[in-house]
Amino acid sequence: MTEWLLDGLLVFALLVTAGAALFSHNLFRAVVVFIAFGLLMAVAWVRLQAPDIALAEAAIGAGLTGVLLLDAVSHLGGIRPGDRNRGGRE
Amino acid sequence: MMAGWVRTLITTLLCLTLSGALAASIWAIAGNPTPVDLPRLLSENMDRSGVAHPVTAVLLNFRSYDTLLEIGVLVIAGIAGISMAKTASLEDPELRTSDTLLYALQRWFVPLMLVLAGYLLWAGAERPGGAFQAGAVVAATGVLMRLGGIPMDFLRPGLLLRLGLGLGFSVFLVVAVASAIGGEAFLAYPPGLTKALIVVIESVLTLSIAMVLLALFVSAPVNDAEDPEEGGPA
Amino acid sequence: MTLWLMAGLLFTPLAWAVLTLLTDFRWGRWVTSFGILVQVLVSLGLWLTIARDGGFYYGLGGWDAPLGIELRVDGLAVTFVLLTAVVASACGWHAGVYIDPDKAWHRYFWPLFWFLWSGLNAVWLGGDLFNLYVGLELISLSAVGLVALGGKAAALRASLRYLLAALLGSLAYLLGVALLYGQFGSLSIAGVATLLADNPAPAGSGLALALMVTGLSLKTALFPLHQWLPPAHGIAKSPVSALLSALVVKASFYIAARLWLEFGATIGSFAAAQLVGLLGSAAVVWGSWLAFRQQQLKQVVAYSSVAQIGYLFLLFPLTYSVSEAVSLQAQQGITLQVISHGLAKAAMFLAAGNLILSVGSGRIEALAGVSRFLPFSLFSFGLAGVSLMSLPPTGGFTAKWLLLQASLGSGQWWWVAVLLAGGLLSAAYVFRIYRASFLERPETDRFYHPPRSLEVIPLILALLSLGLGLASEQVLSVMALPFEEAGAP
């Protein structure tokens, strides 16, 4: 039962973070949430008995992609995070 | 031209329908057994694969052609990335931080992460881990070093960088062709040498993967190199 | 022997990609011309082998189908391999003269070119669903890199659009692969087809096929998913445009066609087949009309690709629940259409590049008077146009003739209207360019004259496309039974 609870919560958190990464008004926050999404994915892979993918997701998906995107946000969206609202929905 | 909200509505409906249909299909498929039991076939052939970890066996033996092409994709991204980089040097002094915390972190982290990468690479044959994970960790170390301002002269888009980009790929290719000279098919490792060859390939792949990812990270700042459009003002 | 031919096809492009990565543009040109020679010989050799012995399956790494990756080497695959060798060597040769060797970033042209070539070969020969995905990504990313190489803002916008469209298409395809693997537990196309023939169409796989075909149509730029194509093909350098229009879009179509012919009979439906055919017809009409309306020469050629791609999708309705003979006719017609459009469109883009180089502008009006001083390039452009208009004796004509017969034979006469309208509309846009170039200008020769080799290459391609109509018997006979099992080893 607790396992089901854990899986249910994890899936719920995945969907919420994915939604937040897409629709949050602040682009910087969106990327941070996306990194959190990547880490949650890594946990999901552990639950799916795929430790290889979990390692890769943590290192590549959350780590490198995150750094790459954060770096891009600071250049594309003005240097200071938060002072640019154009990144959200129209 | 449709109004914005109409298009949003249509797209929303489309995505909802697709997700629903997808979920229904997954549900329907999940009810039937598969006619082919590939995992069993895999475990029957594991002892001929040279490694003990099934995922590594699939990646570097049974489906090694996928991996070869996949490294090609990575190298392409690296090439396209450095083709847009500052031509003189990929070093960007602006990016260096004089953050003492970062500096302290890095003194501890860099060796630690390199050790971790080495472990991942070595573990790949028996346990979860392998070239991709190790390469990503090495690349992350490089990103950290770069943010900390350690000069990385080898990242100029010179011959050395290009050699590094191509190295893992070339070794893989050479093994593929060499195995054909001795054996009966491409990418068919000669028996007895399988494990050694896989380890060699994984090691150079780690290096190349790290190099490509790092080059892509570092080359993101752009140069002013541009061509006039065909027929446009020169 | 066959082993080495296969090696030549799969591994020399990859090896040459690495070699040219280490050289600059001028050295890369020499290395490339040697590589082109090897590729042409190997492709020709494999084609002759298949013509003599028939097709076979080739398990890479010594592992056979469900576990390993199997390549499918049949008449159709080697025909496309040969087409790739012809078109890509022409484009490579042209690019070696056309592209400015002094720009530092052009050294990256050759590795991308070779990676593109290896991706194409991997797709023609691929028999494994996931391996085809990797091959597609290899093609897409190198094509995007080629479009973006040294480009300005507009080129980057076009390449970003292209990249996003291509990635979306690949993901849809991959999702279909995931569903099929979940359903059958196998990734080999032939294996899944056998399993499908035994089982009645199981629930859930219809969506898989729909996702895969939709994703691949997006990558092939089927109307109304074509909007990424004209900017990307129009703004790339001419040899790159030629590669993209002649070969790259065909790769995703080839996979879609293979999937349809293997799985369509069991999990397809009449409505789906008609829908795809309808979209293809819309592409023919709408693409030709837009081509007629463009102001830029290369945009005309790019929109003409949208129209010509539309014909290919007539394969779907013309092979669904029809007699064996009609289906074969349709397959042969489509194959000829792929080949003749590949040759003609490459010739057209290369000739357009020469014309733009000479008049110094990409606009159609700027062509006025060019006919007196650059007859060669204009002639190649026109010859290729004749094939697009499908006048006899070109390959385009034979292709449409076969399609016409297949439409009538299957009772789906409504496609005949599309075939006729498409020919007339393409005549309209080709003649529009001719008219512009025959307008007299009082001045004397004010044009830059490109090197002769630049003018010869499109002429050769255009002549080949013309000659294809005369040699179509031979070409089709090698494919004996296209898309069919050509005898397992």
Place this chain on the structure above:
Amino acid sequence: MTASLLYALAGAVLFGMGLYGLLRLPHLLRKLLAFNIMGSGVFLVMVGLPQHRGGADPIPQALVLTGIVVAIAATALAVVLMRRYYHLSGMTTLEEPSPEQRPGGRR
């Protein structure tokens, strides 16, 4: 119903969400996030669906590893292109600066 199937169904939802984002969000970085979310959805279906029946299946796991590397390559390339595009045009969306240049071109 097993946990694997739950993750596969979540993958279906993620695919739909990502598709919406890729089609409708104007900012290029958002499109890239959406692409990555879509990719994660596909990978979850790829591993979750076959594992619903027989426990851990190393083959889709290996495929997903390959897929992740391809996705990071595409993402990194897209970031480089975007930054250069921004550098040259100051834009972060794909909108055309002058729509009248594309007669009849539906967007």
